[in-house]
Structure formats: C-alpha cells, structure tokens
Amino acid sequence: AQSVSQHNHHVILSEAASLELGCNYSYGGTVNLFWYVQYPGQHLQLLLKYFSGDPLVKGIKGFEAEFIKSKFSFNLRKPSVQWSDTAEYFCAVTVSGGYNKLIFGAGTRLAVHP
C-alpha cells in the first residue's frame, strides 16, 4: 500500500535558522505531491504542490520543495524561518488512478523560537 513518511515529528528552531523537513513516499508510479500547513487553530492550507515539470517547486511564504524521483522524496525547505512559521506541516501524495485520494504523512510539528 502507498504510504508517506515524515521523518521528523518535532522540530525546534530559532528564528533565521534554515529549515528542511523530510518527506518520502512509497509508490512506483506517477504521483502528485503536496505540502500543507496547519497553523494553530486554523485549517489546512496548501503551501505548494508538484505535478510535473521543474522538480524544484516554489510555494507561498518563501517555502520551496524539491522532488527527487530516484529518492522518492519531496523535502520542504525554507532558508530562514520566522516565529510565524510555527505550525504543523503535512506532506501528502495522490497516486495515478487513485481518484485524487490524498495520503498524508504523520505531520511535523515545527516550533520557532524568537
């Protein structure tokens, strides 16, 4: 069965530090990849997505992610985090023929300290 693995469950950073959150998926076919963010008390918001083309995807709020097909990975990065980036981050995948079904990773809780 398809699955999504997020390696870091909790990450604590200081402001201005660089961020990289890992995401790996298990599926050998065509995938669509997403990163969603859930700020405290708010709904899930789309950060960025990859369908095809340039494997380096830029999203909102300075986030980017790189799709590395050979590694089945879609890691999220940000060069310099801010306190307002404190949130939970979810990686998700849809697979071809999966009727848009999103498979979520367990999430990574990011805390940014001033």
Next chain:
Amino acid sequence: GAVVSQHPSRVICKSGTSVKIECRSLDFQATTMFWYRQFPKQSLMLMATSNEGSKATYEQGVEKDKFLINHASLTLSTLTVTSAHPEDSSFYICSASPRLGDVTQYFGAGTRLSVL
C-alpha cells in the same frame, strides 16, 4: 479563490443523537469532496470520498451506516454522524477538488464534535 466552508465549527451533542456537518465549496464547483477525521496530534485519516450524484466510497473500517454522506450538488456535501457515541468525538475535516481535473484539495476549517 478555492474556499471551502464547513459548518458548524464546533458541536456538542448527547450520546445517541445525530449530528449533521455541512461542507460547501464557495467559489468553485467540486465534483469530488472528501471527509477526513483527525485525532489529537495525529494526521488526517480519510473516511470517505464523495462524488456528486453518486454513493460515497468509504475507506476500510469506516462504518457507512454510522457516517452517512450525501453529495447532492456540486457545491455541497454533508456528513451525518448517526447515533453518536463518545468515541465518535473527534475533529472532522472536509475538502473539495475543483471540477476541471485539478487533483488539489482545498480544506474546510473542520468541525470539532464532542459527544457527551
């Protein structure tokens, strides 16, 4: 664009009663809507996929008689938790995909259900 509204945001009910949660796509038509359940400090678990005008597809382990899903129009899907029990207390979230082939899902704000 791509706003999904979910109502109510919070509901408290007595055990044995039924609760209906609405999910609306406000500025787009959604052929497909999804219902998720999120347990505290855990990820979202897909409960069912709802297609307009047809029966919902439930994930393994989800009781279709307990969680009734209706997708009567391209902008509205409802989830009814029937004969709710305390173990049904959870955070329920809907999402919708735009009609024109975009697989991106846009999420509602969720409904926190507390069954006493």
